[in-house]
Amino acid sequence: MKMHFQLYRFNPDVDQKPYMQDYHVELEDSDKKLLDALVRLKAVDDTLSFRRSCREGVCGSDAMNINGKNGLACITDLRDLKQPVKIRPLPGLPVIRDLIVDMTQFFKQYHSIKPYVINDDPPPERERLQSPKDREELDGLYECILCACCSTSCPSFWWNPDKFVGPAGLLAAYRFIADTRDTQVNERLDNLEDPYRLFRCHTIMNCVDVCPKHLNPTKAIGKIKDLMVKRVV
Amino acid sequence: MSVPVRKFDAVIVGAGGAGLRAALQLSEAGLKTAVLSKVFPTRSHTVAAQGGISASLGNVQEDKWEWHMYDTVKGSDWLGDQDAIEFMCRQAPEVVVELEHFGMPFDRLENGKIYQRPFGGHMADFGKTPVQRACAAADRTGHAMLHTLYQRNVRANTQFFVEWMALDLIRDADGDVVGVTALEMETGETFILHAKAVLFATGGAGRIYSASTNAFINTGDGLGMTVRAGIPLEDMEFWQFHPTGVAGAGVLITEGVRGEGGILLNANGERFMERYAPNAKDLASRDVVSRAMALEILEGRGCGKEKDHVLLKLDHLGPEIINHRLPGIREIAIKFAGVDPIKDPIPVVPTTHYMMGGIPANYKGEVVAPQGDNPEVRVNGFYAAGECACASVHGANRLGTNSLLDLVVFGKSAGNSMIEYIKTERQDWKPLPANAADVSLARLARLENQTGGEEVADVRNAMQKCVQLRAGVFRNDENLAKGVAEIKAIAERAKRTQIKDKSKVWNTARTEALELDNLIEVAVATLISAEARKESRGAHAQDDYPDRHDDEWMKHTLYDGATRSLSYKPVHTQPLSVEYIAPQKRVY
Numbered sequence: 001m002k003m004h005f006q007l008y009r010f011n012p013d014v015d016q017k018p019y020m021q022d023y024h025v026e027l028e029d030s031d032k033k034l035l036d037a038l039v040r041l042k043a044v045d046d047t048l049s050f051r052r053s054c055r056e057g058v059c060g061s062d063a064m065n066i067n068g069k070n071g072l073a074c075i076t077d078l079r080d081l082k083q084p085v086k087i088r089p090l091p092g093l094p095v096i097r098d099l100i101v102d103m104t105q106f107f108k109q110y111h112s113i114k115p116y117v118i119n120d121d122p123p124p125e126r127e128r129l130q131s132p133k134d135r136e137e138l139d140g141l142y143e144c145i146l147c148a149c150c151s152t153s154c155p156s157f158w159w160n161p162d163k164f165v166g167p168a169g170l171l172a173a174y175r176f177i178a179d180t181r182d183t184q185v186n187e188r189l190d191n192l193e194d195p196y197r198l199f200r201c202h203t204i205m206n207c208v209d210v211c212p213k214h215l216n217p218t219k220a221i222g223k224i225k226d227l228m229v230k231r232v233v
Numbered sequence: 234m235s236v237p238v239r240k241f242d243a244v245i246v247g248a249g250g251a252g253l254r255a256a257l258q259l260s261e262a263g264l265k266t267a268v269l270s271k272v273f274p275t276r277s278h279t280v281a282a283q284g285g286i287s288a289s290l291g292n293v294q295e296d297k298w299e300w301h302m303y304d305t306v307k308g309s310d311w312l313g314d315q316d317a318i319e320f321m322c323r324q325a326p327e328v329v330v331e332l333e334h335f336g337m338p339f340d341r342l343e344n345g346k347i348y349q350r351p352f353g354g355h356m357a358d359f360g361k362t363p364v365q366r367a368c369a370a371a372d373r374t375g376h377a378m379l380h381t382l383y384q385r386n387v388r389a390n391t392q393f394f395v396e397w398m399a400l401d402l403i404r405d406a407d408g409d410v411v412g413v414t415a416l417e418m419e420t421g422e423t424f425i426l427h428a429k430a431v432l433f434a435t436g437g438a439g440r441i442y443s444a445s446t447n448a449f450i451n452t453g454d455g456l457g458m459t460v461r462a463g464i465p466l467e468d469m470e471f472w473q474f475h476p477t478g479v480a481g482a483g484v485l486i487t488e489g490v491r492g493e494g495g496i497l498l499n500a501n502g503e504r505f506m507e508r509y510a511p512n513a514k515d516l517a518s519r520d521v522v523s524r525a526m527a528l529e530i531l532e533g534r535g536c537g538k539e540k541d542h543v544l545l546k547l548d549h550l551g552p553e554i555i556n557h558r559l560p561g562i563r564e565i566a567i568k569f570a571g572v573d574p575i576k577d578p579i580p581v582v583p584t585t586h587y588m589m590g591g592i593p594a595n596y597k598g599e600v601v602a603p604q605g606d607n608p609e610v611r612v613n614g615f616y617a618a619g620e621c622a623c624a625s626v627h628g629a630n631r632l633g634t635n636s637l638l639d640l641v642v643f644g645k646s647a648g649n650s651m652i653e654y655i656k657t658e659r660q661d662w663k664p665l666p667a668n669a670a671d672v673s674l675a676r677l678a679r680l681e682n683q684t685g686g687e688e689v690a691d692v693r694n695a696m697q698k699c700v701q702l703r704a705g706v707f708r709n710d711e712n713l714a715k716g717v718a719e720i721k722a723i724a725e726r727a728k729r730t731q732i733k734d735k736s737k738v739w740n741t742a743r744t745e746a747l748e749l750d751n752l753i754e755v756a757v758a759t760l761i762s763a764e765a766r767k768e769s770r771g772a773h774a775q776d777d778y779p780d781r782h783d784d785e786w787m788k789h790t791l792y793d794g795a796t797r798s799l800s801y802k803p804v805h806t807q808p809l810s811v812e813y814i815a816p817q818k819r820v821y
């Protein structure tokens with residue numbers, strides 16, 4: 001099967017500005033995923049640059065914009081894609097080369113929410129106890145793979161990547177707020193009480209639409225907002 | 234050419250479970266530590282681990298570390314070092330509880346304790362009855378563990394060098410390790426990282442095979458760097474295979490499919506397992522099934538255009554059972570095999586899963602190499618932990634869930650050893666040798682100037698095909714001898730690979746070529762070590778020598794890269810405090 005791709009190309013060493021390059025590639029039956037096609041393209045043109053590792057949707061390396069929508073190349077079915085398949089880097093982040101973006105801002109926001117359990121009580125000999133029901137509160141939160149599909153599809157993040165935490169960071173914030181082992185709920189809410197950090201979210205839901213792990217940052221954001229309201233009352 | 238130098242107390246290469254656990258130890262001790270990783274830490278392949286991490290917590294039934302130790306020794310087919318195995322199994326409850334304290338989202342039992350599930354080979358009372366020992370976070374234990382360890386390192390302010398690729402180990406005239414060279418991928422610049430102690434935690438090398446459950450980045454870089462620096466590799470013939478990885482994709486399909494009644498078919502539509510295992514059939518043990526599948530393929534009864542896989546048929550179970558009991562597998566089959574198992578069989582191949590061998594280390598995480606008559610002299614300043622290391626706790630065959638445990642136990646232990654060494658034996662940096670970066674610069678210059686060579690992808694494909702065919706689940710003298718000759722020829726071709734992309738910024742053609750150098754070292758070591766071992770033990774199933782021979786072969790292989798020759802060293806039979814577990818016939 002032959003497929004037609006248009007890939008965003010930019011190599012700062014040689015290019016003045018980015019351009020779209022056409023590729024027509026003969027695919028084997030065994031090529032199922034967009035990542036398979038990209039690997040095949042790279043064997044023909046080794047200058048093509050993109051990140052990849054696990055090839056099974058768990059590491060979060062190969063997020064990109066595929067026919068206008070963010071997703072992971074390794075779990076995107078080739079045969080469902082409308083041709084020419086237009087591949088661009090994740091929107092809103094500086095492009096380093098081809099499909100590789102600079103994720104510094106994204107991780108900075110993640111780090112800003114103190115993404116670790118804080119518990120000031122000295123740890124017991126054995127595990128801290130947590131009921132299955134309390135543990136269930138973390139489902140749909142802890143599975144995030146930090147791929148950035150969500151934050152880079154969020155208009156609020158595009159305009160204020162330095163000030164708005166973004167859906168991935170806020171999902172993580174709620175993951176620690178919801179953990180019964182964490183003793184810092186108030187401090188965590190203080191950390192987000194700001195016109196930008198949390199409240200730039202206008203519930204546009206793009207983030208939910210693109211998350212390859214079917215997580216729901218909007219819902220987590222809503223829960224944080226609820227807690228803020230409750231604390232005022 | 235002068236290469237910029239940066240100084241650290243410690244350099245850790247690798248940010249998977251092992252590297253991150255060690256980093257935490259060093260950062261919390263206040264040492265200036267650099268952690269290098271080819272990928273952002275949470276993208277390391279530890280993230281893909283599913284089933285669990287073992288520890289005799291006894292949360293469900295009574296359990297003891299002595300029983301865990303017995304299972305591990307037996308699982309290793311008596312090639313594991315019993316001091317290291319005792320150390321690991323004793324430490325297990327403590328390090329797992331620690332992970333919980335770090336915030337790892339384990340599943341819970343009704344009483345609030347960590348949930349534990351049954352797993353293959355986990356038994357109570359020295360092999361008598363099954364016990365629930367695998368501590369799990371759903372079927373995402375590796376993800377939960379890796380993210381937690383990363384998060385804890387963020388808290389400890391660990392300094393990460395993300396998307397930096399270590400190129401070579403630097404040793405001085407005494408043979409002591411004084412640092413590494415590394416390539417910053419974003420700029421294409423080469424640096425020397427000058428250190429008092431260096432830890433390798435670079436993970437597996439499953440990509441020497443064409444079918445592997447391993448990630449693209451699992452290219453055995455730590456092993457390549459180690460042999461290039463004149464230190465041997467241990468037990469490289471031992472690779473664990475899983476019978477049912479999705480053909481072409483490598484993603485795992487659980488044994489539970491066959492448990493529910495799924496069967497394996499060859500190109501003639503024959504249920505071939507009936508011939509190999511008349512009683513257990515498709516549910517024979519993993520090595521038996523993997524071996525049978527390999528034989529069918531070698532003898533030309535494989536399926537597909539390339540005759541390179543067999544089929545796992547389960548449509549006869551009906552949609553009810555498939556949707557109810559195997560929904561995840563259905564999803565994987567649809568996603569990665571493009572077939573809906575309700576209608577069509579899943580193409581599967583025995584799939585390389587785990588490297589039991591690696592950089593020779595002891596239970597303190599110190600790298601040890603032969604010197605004169607002593608097979609285990611410490612290489613000063615050099616440490617290894619995780620899948621790249623051979624401690625050796627897994628011996629000839631690893632038990633499920635013992636790898637995640639290995640990462641945290643030996644990551645922590647190596648971290649502690651490094652702290653001790655830096656505080657007592659190497660308070661100051663040893664000087665760098667002149668031209669410390671020469672080996673790396675020569676490799677880079679070769680790639681820069683090479684013309685008329687072969688494509689990296691072509692040589693890599695040839696290597697993967699060779700290793701897959703010659704050092705698979707099913708081995709024999711003739712096949713291995715052919716494999717040794719072939720891989721040596723392929724290694725010559727790898728010296729002349731050519732890249733078209735010569736630019737500096739994020740040049741993945743260059744990093745893939747550099748990775749190929751490492752893959753080739755691992756592949757050659759694997760074939761030469763396997764060819765020499767004239768017995769069957771654990772994962773090394775040699776048809777010409779179907780039995781285990783303890784008198785002659787209960788010993789570790791050491792492969793020397795410069796001479797491509799082998800030597801051997803004894804297994805540590807003496808545990809730290811308990812009695813020696815003497816070899817027995819391995820029946821389950």
Ligand SMILES: Cc1cc2nc3c(=O)[nH]c(=O)nc-3n(C[C@H](O)[C@H](O)[C@H](O)COP(=O)(O)OP(=O)(O)OC[C@H]3O[C@@H](n4cnc5c(N)ncnc54)[C@H](O)[C@@H]3O)c2cc1C
Pocket residue numbers: 246247248249250251252269270271272274277278279280281282283284285286374375397398399400434435436437446447448450451454455485586587618619620621633634635636637638640
């Ligand atoms: C699909 C799958 C499921 C598994 N399930 C289980 C399970 O349930 N239980 C269990 O116990 N085990 C399991 N295993 C095995 C276990 O997950 C691995 O053995 C283990 O995670 C390896 O961890 P590591 O820290 O040694 O290396 P990795 O996690 O692979 O990390 C290696 C690190 O080294 C870095 N690196 C490598 N080369 C370089 C270089 N040249 N320069 C800089 N950095 C470098 C990488 O970037 C990465 O950060 C599974 C394995 C697979 C593949």
Ligand code: SF4
Pocket residue numbers: 153154155156157166167200201202203204205206207208217218221
């Ligand atoms: S719901 Fe909020 S976070 Fe999600 S895309 Fe919309 S504005 Fe962004």
Ligand code: SF4
Pocket residue numbers: 143144145146147148149150151167168171210211212213214215217
């Ligand atoms: S929430 Fe989903 S889309 Fe966003 S980073 Fe996490 S996994 Fe990716």
Ligand code: FES
Pocket residue numbers: 052053054055056057058059060061062063072073074075
């Ligand atoms: S390669 Fe890991 S998520 Fe796609």
